[in-house]
Amino acid sequence: MSKYAPLANHLKAQLEDSVELAFTHIDSLVNGLPPSARNHDAWWANSRTEDSHTWAHLWIAAGWECDSVDRANEIAVFRRASDSLSKPAHRYWWVNHKQTHLDEYSGGYIWAPKTKKNGNSNEGYLNLTKAKVGDRIISYANGVIKSIGVVTHGYVDAPIPKTHWEAAEYWGSSGWQVSVEWMPLTTPLRPKHFLDQIAPLLPEKYSPIQKNGDGNQGIYLASISQDLGNLILRLVCEVDPTAVQTVNEIEIEGEDALQEQILRSSEIPETEKQQLVRSRIGQGIFRMRVAQQEKRCRLTGVDNLAFLVASHIKPWRDSDNEERLCGSNGLLLSPHVDKLFDRGWISFSDDGRVLISAQAKSVAQAWGLVGTSNVGAFDPVQRTFLKYHREKIFKGS
Known part of the structure; x- marks a missing residue:
């Protein structure tokens, strides 16, 4: 995932047509702006060419443009673009x-x-x-x-x-x-x-x-x-x-x-676009890659692929295109387990301990999921995605 994706996501969530962001705020979103952002106006240009300005590509894809920048006072003003993505997130x-x-x-x-x-x-x-x-x-x-x-x-x-x-x-x-x-x-x-x-x-x-x-x-x-x-x-x-x-x-x-709509309107090759769309529902190449790493549902033990869901660890909506197709960003889960995991009612520690939120304990018990205390350790890449899941998605403490 690009370090600038959180900035694009922050802009995409705005309901107003213009937003003023302090550099310090952007620092917190992207884990620190580079020195060039504070030293050169060109860093803030709304580049639409095939160049290395990936940060600008991301905020443009989210439907925004940098309207002005005041480097002396460290303030950037973003304005909703005038194209088809310029409307508020929803009506x-x-x-x-x-x-x-x-x-x-x-x-x-x-x-x-x-x-x-x-x-x-x-x-x-x-x-x-x-x-x-x-x-x-x-x-x-x-x-x-x-x-x-x-x-x-x-x-x-x-x-x-x-x-x-x-x-x-x-x-x-x-x-x-x-x-x-x-x-x-x-x-x-x-x-x-x-x-x-x-x-x-x-x-x-x-x-x-x-x-x-x-x-x-x-x-x-x-x-x-x-x-x-x-x-x-x-x-x-x-x-x-x-x-x-x-x-x-x-x-x-x-x-x-909304994320799927943005993806469908993007200019990436059609074959890649279709794979990304299919990955949203756990199908296509994403499912194949997950199945190469995960052989069964870690909680129920079911190993028949016909009855398992390829579930993103870091949600599809929050992932960049590379992460959406990454096999390490997925688990094979039984449908009811997928529902709990996808909505943050359960999660896993890096060493495989099952984490269940207080609100879901009665449901997990009714579904026979409480008896399993450990599902086995995860590899280093999976742990990166699980960290995101625990911090951003999991509803437990």
Whole structure:
């Protein structure tokens, strides 16, 4: 991983279009700027050529440019670029489902016609064409918020789903479909109970709900502000503390989707790009390289590859392209073990001790994972990635 990747990741996480960073702040992110950064303005140039300015290539790939640098006062100002990566990391949308919400949950999508039967369209339909990978969608049905989703693929032309045929007499035959990874809430949230907080943040035009809290069924998909989206997530966690993990899952899914989108739009060779994309889900050359080093799940002992997941130790979203395909950055794990490891509920020490977070001990015990205290030592390269996992991903102390 490039030492400058943390700077690019820091910029990518910003929601504002401009950010001022002190050199000391950048020092902490990249483990020290080189002397040339403090002595020469040219170090901060937004290079797009095949040169050695890899740091600039990284912040450009993240959608940012260095706007100005004040070496005397040791301050650099970065501004979001004006290309397709210039938008904030994600937007929030609110979808008003009717009777089709269960079908859209199970199918992993939202769908709307391009027009009504009379040829008229509306903003709620057109908004499907504006939803981008990584955007968050608040799902409202029957007076409550039941699920939160992450857009995993932008809109495509799609005929009306069979499950929507009852409404076909009101709609045109063709429509748009957006793929969504839905995450159901254990305890649904009723917006009417929080109108004093929600109402002031509703959009003036094309609001998803009315001021009295009733749904606005004339709008299928509505754009809502970051403030309202963040408020909904906070309220969800207050109503149901267990939903915190659901929100974390949403953030992870959104970041993974954004990283894949950036990768797909990059200029690296197509064959390498496909291998990197496949490595995200533990497939392709990454899986082969992991299997050359790891012969079984270290916790369950299962050695049949058909039942094992090639799991990144340092998450795919946090790795550079070399690390994403590195066999030492992976373990073969049984699916339930992969889930615990991927989300930081368990980890391993360098010498193979199993580390289990307090929140996951009952689950690990129910799955029969508590009896194994040591899974065997790891090689030096694996230890480097495990150190990252313990420090950045593991939820234990």
